[in-house]
Amino acid sequence: MGHEKATPDSAHYRCVGVGVGPANLSLASLLHSRPEVRNLFIDRKESFGWHDSQQIPGTTLQVSMFKDLVSLSDPKSPFSFLAYLHDQGRVYHFLNAQFDDVPRLEFRNYLAWASRRNENIVFGEVVEEVGFDGVFTVRTDRRTVTADNIVVGVGNQPWVPVQGRRHLGATQFHVNDFMTSARNLGGKRVVVVGGGQSGAEAFSDLISRSGAELPRRVSWISRRRNYFPIDDSPFTNDYFMPDHSDYFYSLGAEARAAFNAQHILTSDGISESTLRDVYQRIYVHRFVEGNPDLVGLHPNREVVGVEAGAAGDWGITVRHNDKPDALEHFEADVVVWATGFRPAAMDFLAPIAHRLERHGDELRIDEDYAVCWDGPADRSIFVQNAARGQRGLADPNLSLNAWRSQRIADRLCGVRSDEQLASFIEWSTKTGTNVPWGA
Ligand SMILES: Cc1cc2nc3c(=O)[nH]c(=O)nc-3n(C[C@H](O)[C@H](O)[C@H](O)COP(=O)(O)OP(=O)(O)OC[C@H]3O[C@@H](n4cnc5c(N)ncnc54)[C@H](O)[C@@H]3O)c2cc1C
Incomplete structure (x- = not known):
């Protein structure tokens, strides 16, 4: 019985992350420079892995190397892909190799490097149950800790x-x-x-x-x-920008579903x-x-x-x-x-599942990826890579990883970082304004 194995741990965290794939690893990397946000990220794997049993030789990343854990939000972070190359002494070699795309295994090695440099990450521990009693109680197969906020990043199966x-x-x-x-x-x-x-x-x-x-x-x-x-052309890639993600979020359910169906090849x-x-x-x-x-x-x-x-x-x-x-x-x-992946089950949320709002087969989220629920506003469960229906095709992708994590980090810190400039494209209708023809 898991309950018997769990030992009480007096540790209390501002944020506990469940799962350490690229999504939560990005958040853990951004929070590393914020010691005031006491955090712990837990993964059940014995050590970091990124689709390791699907690392087919010769495969490459499908996005730019700038879409690493942190660069698009915090280019000065010590957890960037460039910082990894430099730390390993291979920055010139990487440039001279002139890869068209980053080898997928090299990116996986970068992610593993980032996970090893972060003492707030633990492996080989399974989150079994998350309850709530004024604070979240996170019971793993080793201990129980409490947290003000939970960030679920359990990926796809x-x-x-x-x-x-x-x-x-x-x-x-x-x-x-x-x-x-x-x-x-x-x-x-x-x-x-x-x-x-x-x-x-x-x-x-x-x-x-x-x-x-x-x-x-x-x-x-x-x-x-x-x-x-895959459609990797410039204007299509504007779908994978923050302001399009926010625009998509503002749409009605029907328009969102139609968009995802119609533009599936931009990601798949x-x-x-x-x-x-x-x-x-x-x-x-x-x-x-x-x-x-x-x-x-x-x-x-x-x-x-x-x-x-x-x-x-x-x-x-x-x-x-x-x-x-x-x-x-x-x-x-x-x-x-090769028939794809579906969002992983979040059975560990069972004790509070009845308090969480749903949106079809997803948990309903607000604009900061916090699940809408009946608990106190200053206690949140965030979800990463679990809202394709609400956030669009970019959600499971690496493109907005750093930006999404920054949004969550901002909410945890009670601040709002500056956004990059919006797309050249006006996604939204500006009701009531005159669009100047020929201007
Ligand atoms: C082969 C492959 C290549 C890809 N390449 C690209 C690419 O080039 N570009 C791109 O944009 N996207 C790519 N993707 C899509 C996407 O980037 C990945 O799927 C990415 O791994 C998603 O990250 P994640 O953190 O959400 O989930 P995951 O990487 O799946 O991580 C979830 C983690 O949660 C842990 N976990 C689950 N349940 C628990 C629990 N109860 N307790 C503790 N830990 C738990 C798991 O052990 C796992 O480590 C690729 C996907 C695949 C399958």
Whole structure:
């Protein structure tokens, strides 16, 4: 019983963070220079990790390196990516390497470095229950502490559709387990399901293997009509600015939902460099190395059934979106589900869950990411990366990490930092003002 293990700890904090991924690590980094805001951040992992079992070799960050833990809010912070490079003595080497994008593993190493330099962060401890009795009581598997405020940053969990969920195991797995599970696939038939960045990276890795490690066939199924790129162009990137996040927050539920559906590729599309790699690999296999049967590309289709075959393989039934009556069948030895992530459960909030307002399947937040609830106004539960429906597609992304953390830090400190200049674009209607035509 967790209750018996927990020992009382007289420690009281201004802020306790649950989870230490990039979101709460950003806040912990910003608060590090504010000793008056006594804080503790707790993560259940034994040590820092960032999607470690999905660190596919050669993958890169999908955002600018300035979108690190702190720079966009506090460029003088000792927790920036540049500070990391400098601390490691490799700042010139990094420049001279002329990376088009930061290697994802290097960014992960930076995050781990930032977590090690912060004595307010602990690993290997699970938050099991958060209650409230004038202050928050945070019970972990080791102790109980109290806090004026809680910041939940538990991220997302791998998600597999029901067709695959019941078969998960050694030969059907989520792409999140790719580095540990996608081994010894030489000569096998592999199906990758999912047409986003993770699916593309898995597919690219599989068809890039050499010699005896190369699968016999790799098929790539996607619900989208084609393998679409992420839109990384200038005006689109203005969606990932603070003032657009605030504009989005001001919209009605219907407009928000329509926006997220319509502009999904601004966050969930595939990097052009990955698409180019995949296309070039296919060209070489087919026309240069004479291996025309390696690759199967099947977009615009949905997996509707998965059955175990007699020989320990899998039979996959797929429906074409334009011809729903014509079902197709694939045989596979291994299925990789690159079907995305969903917000992680927050079961530890159960003791106070009835006091928290909801907005669809999210907790309703105010403009500072504090959950609306019936408790005192000076006691808050903030949520990071759990409000895509209210804050838009930027919420799970690294782009606004530092800014969102600054908003929360400001609220904890009772101040409001200056914002950067607004977008060139007027997102909102200025009711009652004349827009000068031709001015
Ligand atoms: C492979 C991959 C690559 C990505 N690359 C990019 C990119 O290039 N650019 C970009 O903008 N976005 C990227 N993202 C999206 C996003 O940046 C990441 O998902 C990011 O990790 C989200 O950070 P987070 O802190 O919200 O959650 P997470 O990183 O998931 O961290 C949550 C933490 O909470 C801990 N936790 C959960 N429950 C408890 C509990 N009860 N007690 C204690 N600890 C708990 C977990 O152990 C975990 O460490 C990527 C996502 C993936 C999957």
